[in-house]
Amino acid sequence: MFTAAWTASPQQPSEGFTPNWSREGFWRQSLRQVVRLTAGGGRVRVRLSHAYGTSPLRIAGATVARAAAGAAVEPGSLRRLTFGGADAVRIPARGQVVSDPAELPLAAGEALTVTLHFDAATGPATYHAQAFTRSHRGPGDLLTETDGNAFSEVTESWYVLSAVETDAGRTDGIALFGDSITDGFGSTPGADRRWSDALATRTGRPVLNAGIGGNLLLNDSAWYGEKALHRLSRDVLDHPGVDTLVVLLGLNDIGFSETDEQPTYKPAPVVTAAELIEGHRELTRQAREAGLRRVIGATLLPFAGSDHWGERAAKTSHALNEWIRTSGEYDAVADLHRVLADPRDGDRLRPAYDSGDHLHPDDAGYAVMAEAVADVL
Structure with a gap:
């Protein structure tokens, strides 16, 4: 197998x-x-x-x-x-x-x-x-x-x-489904320090990285892939041996409309927390219909100070995170926002975990993310 x-x-x-x-x-x-x-x-x-x-x-x-x-x-x-x-x-x-x-x-x-x-x-x-x-x-x-x-x-x-x-015969694989944070942006190139790498080392289980930098939950993008709702089957569910899905998505849907600095982000529709919540519900539905044993939700990381941040982004991300934490839609929740937040400002990444753009973690931050997910597997 x-x-x-x-x-x-x-x-x-x-x-x-x-x-x-x-x-x-x-x-x-x-x-x-x-x-x-x-x-x-x-x-x-x-x-x-x-x-x-x-x-x-x-x-x-x-x-x-x-x-x-x-x-x-x-x-x-x-x-x-x-x-x-x-x-x-x-x-x-x-x-x-x-x-x-x-x-x-x-x-x-x-x-x-x-x-x-x-x-x-x-x-x-x-x-x-x-x-x-x-x-x-x-x-x-x-x-x-x-x-x-x-x-x-x-x-x-x-x-x-x-x-x-490989013919490992394993049926306990973990798929991480997300955007550039899951892809590993901000980690040391060539060093395998993404949080998928850290989670594989921590758990001893197969871990699949299904992140795409810039990916959106609700909309297709010319440069950053088909929307997550369309690519889940191909990028996760069709691979053999997967039984657990970890979802970390919505940050780009919220943040791309906050900046004019990146023409590749356009068009960037303004989305609501309710729309994002429905997107998360659809992902969990697809995963459960495919027979996955567990579906884990991860809260969006703090991102104040980044080019994705703004008053609307703050309000929407807070609402989505609260729903992930409290709705019961997921089998478990990894509260990445909590474990990576700066104690002095909960909307910002802790400086020790910030790769420099106030959006993506560094190697240490990715290791903390892996530990938080491992704790709820």
Whole structure:
């Protein structure tokens, strides 16, 4: 039985927060990506997404290996992936494929390197904007390269790869569903210090990160993904082994309309607490209908002083948080607002947990979030 051990939620090609390769895609190149697994096993397979492709995508070949430094891999660990027994595969527009399993013993917490070779022009590539770790690109077929020296270009996004699954046989996976805070913005790049990483270490359970920076609960966004109400099935419920959902959403719905500094936030409809509450209720309904054992609500973090803050934002966030705490709609509540608040001003992040923008936690703040969720699992 296979269990999702790592995920990244697909996004449509866009400029995103930082420069990336999604709009140009790939041609006669190899792409090497490194991910940290939260469940081990003796066999591994990958899920490749072409969710936003408008024509078929050809994968000329793929390999997996234990990661070494940078783009290097551990010698002797390389395994060629097949798809229905074939080395190459064509993914239909808006489709996905899952590879055949490859024999490769891996432990929870271990880093896996996935290499894809594109011998034909891909066009714009489905991707995940904010990886907070490096991916590597080089010319030609580099599937079996071990030292990584030919991978001369780097990015901090993931492309095409949407999940890694192992034969762990686990059915106690935890999915974190949210925006840039769940994605890990403000954590140390390359250090695996997101709160999903901290929660996996703390609990020993598979933890899937289903965050998208800038994501909204109620509305689609050109750069920041489909609204959460539409993507829950694809990004959480369709992955094997998940039994618990943690929801942390609504901050961008509230805050994007407070600032004119980011044109990518537009249009940014003004939403009410009642609308957000109905959105949360719909998420819990979808999760329970899919058979999840537990659905946990997390209160919005303090964000006074950030570009998302204002009088209306304060009123709406307070009302939503009070509903999450007291409504009984969730099986349990992680009161992240309380544990991260500045004791001198409850609407602000504690300075020791602030990455600097008064909106996103730092590594220490993410560790506190993980502890708060672990306490109510």
